[in-house]
Amino acid sequence: MNCLWVEFEEPSPVGLRRVMCARCGDVSLPTASPLDRIWSECKKGETKQQIAERKALEAARRECVHRGDQIGEQLCESCSGTVRVKVFSCALHGECARSERLEHVKSCAFCPDAALALPPPSTSRAE
Numbered sequence: 067m068n069c070l071w072v073e074f075e076e077p078s079p080v081g082l083r084r085v086m087c088a089r090c091g092d093v094s095l096p097t098a099s100p101l102d103r104i105w106s107e108c109k110k111g112e113t114k115q116q117i118a119e120r121k122a123l124e125a126a127r128r129e130c131v132h133r134g135d136q137i138g139e140q141l142c143e144s145c146s147g148t149v150r151v152k153v154f155s156c157a158l159h160g161e162c163a164r165s166e167r168l169e170h171v172k173s174c175a176f177c178p179d180a181a182l183a184l185p186p187p188s189t190s191r192a193e
Contacts, residue, residue, distance in 0.1 A: 162174050
């Protein structure tokens, strides 16, 4: 089942319209593509644990510790027009891209090895 999007009463802090799913409460960022919103799977019915796990995995895929600096760009053969996709170094796979459009480059979007950096341990002591 897809999300049922409704508009917020007030715009976002930068003046853009925001939408929220009336079923699951998911909020679409102003930068999200309208097609992403139309086809997004409704998360209603997920437990709090499942939601936390899904959000942690999504965050890890966005900011993976294994992804390094940009090492180049590749022409996207399946994209319409002339689109160049950034390619990054990857400590596990050699190279990776945030997009899933490149055939021979590992996609961060679906990588099961994605991991977030853990915050440094606290050095303060309770006295």
